Amino acid sequence: MKKIHIIGLGLLGGSFSLAARRKFPELIVTGYDISEKNQKDAEILGIITEAKNQPDSDTDIVLLATPADSLGRILEETLNQIGEETLVIDLGSTKSKLCQLVENHPKRKQYLAGHPIAGTEYSGPKAAFADLLDGKVMILCELEKTDLYLKEKAYQLFEALNLKLRFMDPEEHDRHLAFVSHLSHISSFMLGKTVLQKMEDDQNIFDMAGSGFASTVRLAKSSPAMWAPILTENKENILAALDGYIANLSAIRDKIASSEKESIYQELAEINQIRDILDLGKG
Amino acid sequence: MKKIHIIGLGLLGGSFSLAARRKFPELIVTGYDISEKNQKDAEILGIITEAKNQPDSDTDIVLLATPADSLGRILEETLNQIGEETLVIDLGSTKSKLCQLVENHPKRKQYLAGHPIAGTEYSGPKAAFADLLDGKVMILCELEKTDLYLKEKAYQLFEALNLKLRFMDPEEHDRHLAFVSHLSHISSFMLGKTVLQKMEDDQNIFDMAGSGFASTVRLAKSSPAMWAPILTENKENILAALDGYIANLSAIRDKIASSEKESIYQELAEINQIRDILDLGKG
Structure with missing residues (x-):
């Protein structure tokens, strides 16, 4: 070398x-x-x-x-x-x-x-x-x-x-990354956008340390020059991931709207198993 | 004391x-x-x-x-x-x-x-x-x-x-927290759910370290006993935040579907100003 x-x-x-x-x-x-x-x-x-x-x-x-x-x-x-x-x-x-x-x-x-x-x-x-x-x-x-x-x-x-x-193989790579990396970035960017829009209304800058927001929105600081092209290059897989994500958000939205406490609890508890999967990743 | x-x-x-x-x-x-x-x-x-x-x-x-x-x-x-x-x-x-x-x-x-x-x-x-x-x-x-x-x-x-x-005041508190904390938790939980669903299909556990996923999904490990009640207790404000978030996700979804590269770039670049707001929070 x-x-x-x-x-x-x-x-x-x-x-x-x-x-x-x-x-x-x-x-x-x-x-x-x-x-x-x-x-x-x-x-x-x-x-x-x-x-x-x-x-x-x-x-x-x-x-x-x-x-x-x-x-x-x-x-x-x-x-x-x-x-x-x-x-x-x-x-x-x-x-x-x-x-x-x-x-x-x-x-x-x-x-x-x-x-x-x-x-x-x-x-x-x-x-x-x-x-x-x-x-x-x-x-x-x-x-x-x-x-x-x-x-x-x-x-x-x-x-x-x-x-x-x-x-x-390349197709498997793109499918996985859409869910694990690309969707995380989109969710973070859109979270940042939603809060920015709210702040325009409210004129009130809130101290966000410790709220969970800082870690969730971290990826929204990422480079647009890198990320805008990824979103269109891996379009099909990202649309599949994003559609699944929006469907899940809409479903929990409806459960919240109708105060289905027990069902919300069950759902969050099931999602908690992501702990095990993240820990596996460390192995 | x-x-x-x-x-x-x-x-x-x-x-x-x-x-x-x-x-x-x-x-x-x-x-x-x-x-x-x-x-x-x-x-x-x-x-x-x-x-x-x-x-x-x-x-x-x-x-x-x-x-x-x-x-x-x-x-x-x-x-x-x-x-x-x-x-x-x-x-x-x-x-x-x-x-x-x-x-x-x-x-x-x-x-x-x-x-x-x-x-x-x-x-x-x-x-x-x-x-x-x-x-x-x-x-x-x-x-x-x-x-x-x-x-x-x-x-x-x-x-x-x-x-x-x-x-x-209490109303201001609940409105702010819905956007900054509660929405972050919902977005993280639903991200976890979307990836778990994908994994059920794929039977392939992916090594996620470094992908951005780990930090975005961290809050999905949170306690359902704490979070399920918050979501219904602060229902009105959370629905407003969630509706804004879903609308933003749907809009970027459509831009990706029609490969509007320039517009996606502009949007991500504008969201980057979240950096300044997070830094303000540190002051």
Whole structure:
């Protein structure tokens, strides 16, 4: 592992670089960001050792860490640019469309579809930090379609970053993430919107510490540049999740309206089993 | 401050006692819980110094820390039991109904309506801890209706526990809490339900660490015994909040369905101002 190139020098791309450079002090990290300011910041912060518009021919790994709706175009462009010894890994939050797009690409073997389950509500190179990925899950899709030798390079990087690997097919990935991650973000954004609307009426800023609101609405601080594209890229799965969520909200609304105390109690008690499932996730 | 009596020895009642006993080592804390096990646990854990079915006549303060739908009955009962030097404070999450109920009670001056904005997703005496209330907000309603001398006792307790006092009328309290706290809990419970339903289909337990789900769904671990009553007690305000939330979810659903990327981006960007409001809350 001598040289990697990162396209998109924000929270995720930046954190990958900082963690990799900490582990491999000799590593050369070239990189590009569509925002001149981000690219400049990334140089100053030591995220990249040199700004480059495209990867050198001796690059080991190119990481694509741009918003979901730009990844298709950038992935095709990058595959067309690279030499034979380079692997391209995308880190996008949706996987089906990308895998379909390059299904018959002559360099399909030089691509690996990945998704690290890591992030914060902050964005940009200044939000990046070397520990972001430590111990996190990295989902890989269609592993069998990637060249064996190039895959070894990827494993070397993932192991150095202490990522826990999980394997899924791209459709399964997108279906799961719609429910677990994308729906959480939408519910949080809309909760924020509902409270903001109420505040416009009330002109009264309430001290919300300790109310449960702060943790539930945290994700509503997330980057629109990252999240707006995810919502349309994974549209079908997100609509299914969202329709289920709205139906559940409407049903409890009606129970509250008709004061069905016992039924509400039973329902909340059943949902409490989410404890066990969250604890399982820790295992 | 020599003696307090606590009815309801769970997370909140228990934490009040532990904090007060830490500050006033000589304090006698009597108490009662409808659950024999909770009452026994509270004795073992040092939450109460003695179990008593009702307060002694020389009790300074009686704290009511039971579920929202039981508070009305217990408040009336307790007012009828106490001597002239005792103050009753309820700690319930809804305030309008209670204040109306005792509006013309001959001992109205011996009641103070309070709501500490503090809790965790855990419940029962074993979940109680002395620091739960430290630095938290305590909302007080209709302060002018409480006897001046008895109010001084309350201030002494609140100051010792490092509570930050806020004053609101009961209707304003219930309206605000519906949006900030109650809606957050419903949104979290229904998020948990939606994911549990999906898992029943999929038979696939997904590792959710880092996905944003864990923080958004945290409140869905909350106690049904506490939350089911709140939802019906504050019905009108909660229905208003929930209707606004469902309308916002339905509107973003339609934007996603018709891939209105630019409009989704704008909307998420506007909601990002919730950052400023959350930061204000810290001040």
